[in-house]
Amino acid sequence: MYDYLETLNTPQRNAVENIEGPTLVIAGAGSGKTRVLTYRIAHLINKGVSEKQILALTFTNKAAREMKERISNAVGEECAKNLWMGTFHSLFSKILRIEAEIIGYPSTFTIYDTQDSKSVIKSIIKNKKLDDKIYRPTVVQSRISTAKNNLVTPQSYLNNKDIREADKIKQMPQLGAIYLEYTRRCKKAGAMDFDDLLLETNILFRDHPEVLEKYQRRFHYILVDEYQDTNFSQYLIIKKLAALKKNLCVVGDDAQSIYSFRGAKIENILNFKNDYPEFKTFKLEQNYRSTRTIVEAANSVIKKNSEQIPKKTYSENELGERIELFNTLTDNEEGIEVAKRILQIKNATGCNYENFSILYRTNAQSRIFEECLRKRNIPYKIFGGLSFYQRKEIKDVLAYFKLIVNPQDDESLKRIINFPTRGIGATTVTKLENAAAFNDLSIFDIASDAHNCQLAGLNAGAFRKVQAFVEMINDLSSKVNMLNAFEMVELVCERTNILEEYDFNKNPENKGKTENIQELMNGIKDFTDNSMEEGKSFLILDYISEVALLTDQDKQGGEDTDRVTLMTVHSSKGLEFKNVFIVGLEEKLFPSIKETSLNKQELEEERRLFYVAVTRAEKKLCLSFVKQRSKWGKIEFCTPSRFLSEIDSQYLKMPLESESNIFIKRKENQRKRLEQHQYGHLETQDSIINSIKGVRLDGKIKRMEELAQIDKNVIIGANPEQLKPQTLIKHQRFGTGVILSIEGKDANKKAVIEFDDNGTKTLLLRFAKLQIID
Ligand SMILES: Nc1ncnc2c1ncn2[C@@H]1O[C@H](COP(=O)(O)OP(=O)(O)OP(=O)(O)O)[C@@H](O)[C@H]1O
Ligand SMILES: [Mg+2]
Numbered sequence: 001m002y003d004y005l006e007t008l009n010t011p012q013r014n015a016v017e018n019i020e021g022p023t024l025v026i027a028g029a030g031s032g033k034t035r036v037l038t039y040r041i042a043h044l045i046n047k048g049v050s051e052k053q054i055l056a057l058t059f060t061n062k063a064a065r066e067m068k069e070r071i072s073n074a075v076g077e078e079c080a081k082n083l084w085m086g087t088f089h090s091l092f093s094k095i096l097r098i099e100a101e102i103i104g105y106p107s108t109f110t111i112y113d114t115q116d117s118k119s120v121i122k123s124i125i126k127n128k129k130l131d132d133k134i135y136r137p138t139v140v141q142s143r144i145s146t147a148k149n150n151l152v153t154p155q156s157y158l159n160n161k162d163i164r165e166a167d168k169i170k171q172m173p174q175l176g177a178i179y180l181e182y183t184r185r186c187k188k189a190g191a192m193d194f195d196d197l198l199l200e201t202n203i204l205f206r207d208h209p210e211v212l213e214k215y216q217r218r219f220h221y222i223l224v225d226e227y228q229d230t231n232f233s234q235y236l237i238i239k240k241l242a243a244l245k246k247n248l249c250v251v252g253d254d255a256q257s258i259y260s261f262r263g264a265k266i267e268n269i270l271n272f273k274n275d276y277p278e279f280k281t282f283k284l285e286q287n288y289r290s291t292r293t294i295v296e297a298a299n300s301v302i303k304k305n306s307e308q309i310p311k312k313t314y315s316e317n318e319l320g321e322r323i324e325l326f327n328t329l330t331d332n333e334e335g336i337e338v339a340k341r342i343l344q345i346k347n348a349t350g351c352n353y354e355n356f357s358i359l360y361r362t363n364a365q366s367r368i369f370e371e372c373l374r375k376r377n378i379p380y381k382i383f384g385g386l387s388f389y390q391r392k393e394i395k396d397v398l399a400y401f402k403l404i405v406n407p408q409d410d411e412s413l414k415r416i417i418n419f420p421t422r423g424i425g426a427t428t429v430t431k432l433e434n435a436a437a438f439n440d441l442s443i444f445d446i447a448s449d450a451h452n453c454q455l456a457g458l459n460a461g462a463f464r465k466v467q468a469f470v471e472m473i474n475d476l477s478s479k480v481n482m483l484n485a486f487e488m489v490e491l492v493c494e495r496t497n498i499l500e501e502y503d504f505n506k507n508p509e510n511k512g513k514t515e516n517i518q519e520l521m522n523g524i525k526d527f528t529d530n531s532m533e534e535g536k537s538f539l540i541l542d543y544i545s546e547v548a549l550l551t552d553q554d555k556q557g558g559e560d561t562d563r564v565t566l567m568t569v570h571s572s573k574g575l576e577f578k579n580v581f582i583v584g585l586e587e588k589l590f591p592s593i594k595e596t597s598l599n600k601q602e603l604e605e606e607r608r609l610f611y612v613a614v615t616r617a618e619k620k621l622c623l624s625f626v627k628q629r630s631k632w633g634k635i636e637f638c639t640p641s642r643f644l645s646e647i648d649s650q651y652l653k654m655p656l657e658s659e660s661n662i663f664i665k666r667k668e669n670q671r672k673r674l675e676q677h678q679y680g681h682l683e684t685q686d687s688i689i690n691s692i693k694g695v696r697l698d699g700k701i702k703r704m705e706e707l708a709q710i711d712k713n714v715i716i717g718a719n720p721e722q723l724k725p726q727t728l729i730k731h732q733r734f735g736t737g738v739i740l741s742i743e744g745k746d747a748n749k750k751a752v753i754e755f756d757d758n759g760t761k762t763l764l765l766r767f768a769k770l771q772i773i774d
Contacts, residue, residue, distance in 0.1 A: 004039045004074045008032070015282035016040045019047065019221070022242075022276035025251040026269060028313030029298065029615035030289030033251040034574060036282075037225050038067045040249060041083070042074035044221055053220040055241070056085040059229065061550060063574055084219070088234050089194060090549045092201040096192070097545070099211055103204050108541055110191040110402050110409040111548035115390065117141060117186075117193040119411060124181050128174060135172055143172075144179050148195035149231045149263035151202055154180035188442060190408040198233040205240050216244040226574065227252035231263035239275060246276060254309045255302050258570060258609045260601075269309070285312045289576050290618055291320020293651050297621075298614040300648035305604045322653035324622040325644065331365075331584075331629045335372035338581050341622060342378060342564060345579055353379055355578035357565040359613050361590040365583065366566050373564060383567040389547055393502060393513040394520055398544065400492050404476045405541050407444040410436070414443070417469060420501035424469065428462045444470070472496070485543040486528040489521055569613045580617035582610075585625040585641040610643045637772075718772045720749050720765040729770040734758040736773065 005013055015025055015036045027033055037056070045051055058064040064086045072080030084091055093111065100107040112120070121137045121144075147157055158176040186193065192200060205212040222242050224230065227250035230238070242248040250272065257266045272279060287295045295315040302308070328334045342356050358369050366382055373380045388394060396419060399412040407413075414433070418424040429443075435456035436443045446452045447466050458466065472495055476488075483491065493499055499517065502510040527546065528538045565577065569590075584590055591606035593599065614621060625640045723729070727739045729751075737755035744750045749765045763770075 011284050012036050016043050022246055022279040023249040024272050024279055024281045027284035030287040031284035037223050037251050038070050042071045045075045045079050051079045051083045055219040056223045057088055059226040089197050093197050106190045108406045110406045112191045112193045116411045120185055124178050145195050148199045149233045154183050189410045190406045201237050220245050221247045224250045228254050228257040229259045229264040230268050235268045255608055256612050260605055287313050287315040291317050293320045294617050294621055297647050297651035298611055301646045302611040304646055305607055323651055325652055325654045327625050329627050331368055331626050334624055334626045335368040339372040339376050351578055353562045353564045357577040358581045359569045359572050360583050361592055380564040380566055383571050393516055401540050401544050408442040410443050420497050423465050431456045484528050484537045485540045486525045488540040489524050569609050572616050578618045579620040581622045582613045583624050585623055586638040590641050718770050728773045730773050
């Protein structure tokens with residue numbers, strides 16, 4: 001045990017020691033918010049608060065584990081072990097399992113992951129004979145999710161015209177009906193999706209005040225990390241639970257709010273003042289994570305956002321290196337460059353692979369980096385994406401577990417009733433499914449009853465096979481409370497012959513699959529050995545509840561050893577690495593918005609996301625963009641991200657006259673001009689020309705002709721269809737310029753072009769033979 005108070009600066013220490021009453025800590029990245037929260041818990045325990053009276057909400061399970069470890073160093077392992085600390089979903093699913101029956105669910109309810117719930121939605125759209133091009137399952141799913149996170153039930157959705165109109169569902173008039181049916185099916189299957197875990201907790205607390213009171217009395221102290229990303233449903237749960245004792249401490253940073261697309265509401269921070277007028281607030285201003293250069297660079301970008309709570313962040317760390325900016329022609333080359341630099345930095349500084357991370361905006365970007373790292377034998381781990389638990393063979397085994405625990409779970413049943421193959425064809429399954437829908441029973445209920453099977457139209461052969469399946473599941477179900485999770489997984493594999501199905505001799509590709517199942521078993525063994533809580537044995541239900549609630553940060557392939565981390569910027573929240581690469585910094589990718597629909601809110605959220613990415617770096621930050629990227633098998637030409645030119649250039653390593661900087665500045669000027677044009681503040685021609693020329697002052701900067709030669713993607717005599725306002729072009733006689741507008745049609749199509757050295761000209765495209773130079 002050690003004196004944690006010694007490791008805090010004065011404001012941090014005040015925030016830790018002031019344990020009573022509502023407390024708000026809003027502070028910039030890396031200023032020790034999570035550290036304050038962690039040690040506040042240790043402090044509470046040291047002051048005699050029982051660990052059972054503390055509820056601590058973290059953004060990921062991994063963060064909870066790490067915090068527990070620190071707390072256990074400060075106050076001892078026993079106390080830390082029994083803390084209620086974890087994500088909203090994992091802690092409230094625990095409460096829901098205890099209280100399930102009051103709200104009409106079995107305590108063994110299944111948790112549907114995104115894939116499961118999408119599959120239910122697809123089946124409803126199909127049953128209702130709706131067009132899935134209009135009712136796109138992903139869109140329907142996200143609308144339902146939004147409704148749930150705003151606590152709008154299907155009934156209120158259907159009854160409230162205003163809600164429906166606000167949801168702009170004119171094109172999808174059946175959305176409310178789908179929502180209703182979806183809820184009905186989940187309930188029938190004894191399943192909750194992720195949003196239900198929060199919605200049902202709210203319903204539980206609303207309809208059963210005695211249950212709410214029980215938890216209000218239990219949790220004397222409630223703490224929430226990353227408060228800026230709580231949604232309305234989470235906010236309300238916290239508000240209700242804290243209503244009695246009002247010992248609520250929330251920490252967050254409005255500049256890092258990056259989940260508004262999932263319903264997170266920055267207003268929750270602002271509401272804090274209204275909800276708890278007696279609140280105390282603590283300001284943390286010193287960043288301990290990053291060099292001064294990185295902190296200042298991040299500040300220079302985020303100050304462009306107009307919507308933010310004013311606050312300071314400074315660093316007293318070393319000044320550090322300037323930020324490196326590089327570009328490559330293709331996305332493949334970007335991967336090669338990053339891999340090369342990792343090796344260079346590693347050799348130069350002697351740091352480990354685990355000190356590196358590559359952050360990208362979308363999961364799809366990971367593949368190239370994986371390949372490039374693999375080719376150079378650089379070990380890596382990758383978070384999110386198609387995670388381990390979403391692989392087919394793993395989902396198959398998990399479906400057995402889910403069905404054994406909860407036979408009402410139709411989604412799991414459909415997945416494995418004929419896997420491994422046992423001669424139960426699709427027709428039989430459809431017959432069972434129809435009968436289940438008709439009788440408002442689950443498929444397993446129908447399958448378990450000879451009379452129902454007969455009514456469903458199963459012949460004797462099909463019935464016998466279905467019977468054998470039902471008996472096997474019943475037999476396994478009868479053992480769920482007798483065997484621990486590991487013994488259970490062994491039994492399931494043995495009884496279902498699933499490993500034989502994935503036999504290596506049948507198909508060499510199966511090797512990886514068997515290994516994955518082996519890995520799953522190892523994982524279950526670890527859980528079983530290490531997760532014994534208060535002498536209880538760890539059951540398969542405990543295991544599937546844990547697995548269902550892993551967040552993107554928790555889902556990773558490969559062991560947690562010395563490896564480079566690959567993840568999306570979203571998943572990187574709260575983490576830190578010595579060396580960070582932020583890749584793919586191109587318009588439309590990061591910021592990921594269409595230039596045609598410039599929306600201030602979206603743009604500011606993207607900028608916050610960029611701020612999160614930059615502030616993950618401790619020592620070294622590298623930014624990169626490419627000039628062409630493959631998308632859907634086609635090559636797209638890219639423009640550098642506006643965020644690059646928003647970084648105060650004094651923090652960039654690249655000298656101003658270098659190629660990529662001109663490229664960025666130039667693009668930035670054009671973009672601004674286009675924006676002004678869109679917003680109707682057209683500048684005079686002269687000022688526009690000056691703004692473009694501004695980047696070419698001093699004669700130091702390379703001429704565009706030279707740039708065009710460097711740029712290898714010149715298309716000779718561009719197809720007029722490709723020429724749009726803002727395209728950079730080159731003309732044989734007039735040199736380089738930018739298209740201002742396109743006029744006329746077909747053979748008379750003309751471009752108004754602002755040439756760098758020859759003024760504005762209107763040229764007939766038929767004759768102009770323009771080359772595109774980016
Ligand atoms: N007083 C301190 N002395 C030394 N190191 C500190 C101090 N406070 C925080 N740190 C270190 O600074 C880093 C950032 O702290 P922490 O992760 O708690 O910040 P945060 O505000 O939660 O960041 P984020 O906004 O990214 O979540 C950590 O490595 C932490 O250990
Ligand atoms: Mg933090």
